[in-house]
């Protein structure tokens with residue numbers, strides 16, 4: 001692949017100021033390579049230890065988007081090279097040098113002027129618009145620890161929100177958010193969160209329906225799918241894009257699975273308002289429903305299966321409970337409306353005949369339904385996955401080779417066969433003290449900030465929001481991740497103090513009171529697993545360059561705070577970076593030995609600049625999800641109350657929620673094309689995950705030039721919608737609704753259903769006038785347009801994948817994009 005033949009980058013020379021902490025200052029590997037001979041020797045003795053076959057001048061490290069070798073000259077990262085056996089390396093790794101040497105690195109500890117001069121809570125309305133004042137590390141740590149001490153004493157742990165949701169960087173030691181929680185647990189506790197932004201709705205509903213979160217479970221192994229599946233239905237699923245990144249280091253095996261399906265000619269259908277890259281790659285048939293209508297569409301399919309007797313009554317009887325109650329609803333006995341294919345057509349916009357044919361094809365073939373997660377990041381987002389499981393149950397192929405459903409083929413290479421070896425356990429957050437407050441649903445943070453004392457429903461429980469005085473962010477980017485950014489901005493003003501550990505001047509950092517500059521993962525040593533589900537690799541993450549400017553590792557920052565809070569020794573356990581890593585490696589090595597896989601000692605592993613690849617047992621390549629349950633549902637029950645698949649959940653029914661019944665159903669969402677709001681805002685929004693980014697990460701690199709249009713985030717518009725508004729390819733467009741307005745660049749294309757526009761999540765928030773509410777975001781942060789309500793009383797998941805809006809050609813004054821600039825005083 002040509003993108004990996006990297007040209008050395010022409011970056012201006014810069015003086016490096018070494019970090020002051022002892023831990024960061026000494027690169028573990030200095031002067032040790034090239035070590036190819038050592039690697040070669042070990043790999044001959046231990047076959048699971050794969051010798052690097054590429055440039056040995058590179059330093060092996062890793063990221064969410066893959067492992068790679070960094071080429072470093074004079075303490076500067078100048079290029080990268082993918083590792084030998086990554087089957088699907090991607091361009092994101094080539095951005096590592098730009099990450100390290102980004103122009104908008106935070107160089108020094110900084111405090112917002114008003115806060116520094118007048119104390120906590122001073123002029124919160126100036127956040128994002130105030131001057132910044134440089135302070136020493138000692139001063140910064142004193143200020144932060146001082147607030148923690150004061151708040152713990154005066155208001156208790158519930159006054160400090162330190163959940164800090166986010167994707168940070170890979171690495172089992174330098175895990176910024178766990179380290180924050182470790183500090184807070186040792187020093188009195190903190191307010192944390194439950195759930196996540198990825199699968200907020202699905203993970204809660206699936207626990208009731210199949211007894212586990214399901215979305216993070218291993219999938220039927222790819223070789224089994226390739227061999228047995230006759231029809232793949234990708235339901236709101238764009239794996240060739242979303243598999244680029246993993247929570248750990250990706251093994252990129254999933255892409256080879258889709259490639260194999262394509263080669264074999266397996267029939268694939270993509271159900272998505274957008275003709276997505278994966279559908280194109282595998283030559284899928286494209287069915288484009290109205291967004292947010294998937295559960296209605298699935299009900300139409302279920303109706304056909306039932307009335308044409310294509311369903312499997314034996315499976316339903318043996319392996320599920322409550323189908324009869326669902327059937328009453330499906331046949332209109334409960335609400336007078338039969339959920340026929342015609343009924344579904346009127347909602348989802350797909351012809352009844354197409355729905356019937358889809359039902360017949362799924363019943364006739366060995367079918368694997370691969371469900372993505374965009375469909376559940378919606379109001380009533382619990383329903384689509386519940387309906388997918390219901391339809392799969394009616395088809396009766398769950399637990400058979402190549403059949404059933406899989407909700408993680410598009411994520412972190414679910415289905416990559418599990419290896420046999422050891423697992424590197426990360427540093428732990430420790431135990432929460434007894435008086436720790438009940439966590440809030442993660443996506444309810446803005447409401448929590450504005451409504452202390454309010455009680456909300458959450459999965460059968462009640463959660464009362466505490467009065468939050470301080471927010472600590474470390475490894476996340478709320479000003480991109482959270483819905484309704486302008487509302488979040490106002491909600492933040494309820495907090496007296498906002499502290500952000502960050503490598504970059506993100507919008508979140510710009511809206512803080514105290515920012516602490518953090519190293520990138522390339523400036524420290526760490527360990528990480530490769531393959532979230534396969535657990536195939538152990539990668540060393542070698543420090544490539546010294547810490548930039550005054551950046552410190554999160555570990556050292558929190559150790560510094562721990563010192564001031566009197567818990568230093570408990571925090572560090574008296575170990576430095578090398579000792580932590582050696583301990584983690586040794587534990588993993590012991591597990592591997594018990595699995596009869598021999599590994600070299602830590603020192604040798606580390607010095608060899610090499611990684612471990614564990615063997616994959618043959619049996620695991622044919623593993624089938626739910627096969628044991630299918631074989632014997634009594635001996636291998638699911639984790640549900642009935643031990644079976646719950647098409648009707650008594651537990652949920654008893655919660656008595658109007659917005660999530662005891663069986664899956666269609667409920668119109670808060671905003672959609674048939675809601676009243678659509679008269680004013682006729683277009684439906686799609687906010688997919690970006691191809692060349694991980695959320696907001698890498699938005700500040702040259703890769704952006706590949707997808708930005710007119711120097712803004714792109715908007716995909718159907719030609720009909722564009723023409724009506726006089727918008728042409730490449731035009732600057734203003735996208736807006738009552739919640740906000742953003743500048744985006746037009747891509748006019750038939751790849752999107754008319755009435756729908758796509759703007760990917762992750763563009764950095766950049767208000768034209770930071771003093772003004774709902775000011776035009778010059779970079780195109782889509783969350784200025786989304787709404788901030790919970791998916792339902794059950795899961796309280798976020799609704800980031802929906803909103804109604806309008807667009808117009810932008811004719812206002814020329815506005816410079818300043819999203820990636822540094823703020824005043826920095």
Ligand SMILES: Nc1nc2c(c(=O)[nH]1)N[C@H]1C(S)=C(S)[C@@H](COP(=O)(O)OP(=O)(O)OC[C@H]3O[C@@H](n4cnc5c(=O)[nH]c(N)nc54)[C@H](O)[C@@H]3O)O[C@H]1N2
Pocket residue numbers: 165166167168169174176197198199377473474475476477478480481482483501502503504506518519520521554687688689694695696697761782783786799800801
């Ligand atoms: N509208 C809409 N909104 C969405 C979504 C959507 O589909 N639509 N998707 C949602 C989903 S699924 C998710 S997971 C979230 C993702 O939201 P986030 O996880 O908040 O997104 P990231 O951009 O990965 O933010 C990680 C931040 O951590 C910083 N960072 C990296 N390494 C380190 C480190 O070592 N230490 C510290 N202290 N910081 C570090 C990065 O610079 C970056 O600013 O967004 C959600 N938001």
Ligand SMILES: Nc1nc2c(c(=O)[nH]1)N[C@H]1C(S)=C(S)[C@@H](COP(=O)(O)OP(=O)(O)OC[C@H]3O[C@@H](n4cnc5c(=O)[nH]c(N)nc54)[C@H](O)[C@@H]3O)O[C@H]1N2
Pocket residue numbers: 197198199235236237238241242243244245246271272273274276289290291292293294372373374375410411686687688689690691692693694695801
């Ligand atoms: N390149 C890249 N990879 C990533 C990430 C990234 O930011 N960039 N993020 C990672 C993370 S944290 C997560 S959680 C996963 C996210 O994985 P997903 O949530 O599955 O990804 P999305 O892109 O949000 O949505 C997938 C597809 O669903 C479609 N879709 C949206 N709404 C609807 C709808 O109403 N109906 C139907 N039928 N389809 C719909 C979208 O058009 C899109 O093609 O990806 C991970 N991988």
Ligand SMILES: [Mo]
Pocket residue numbers: 197198199
């Ligand atoms: Mo996510």
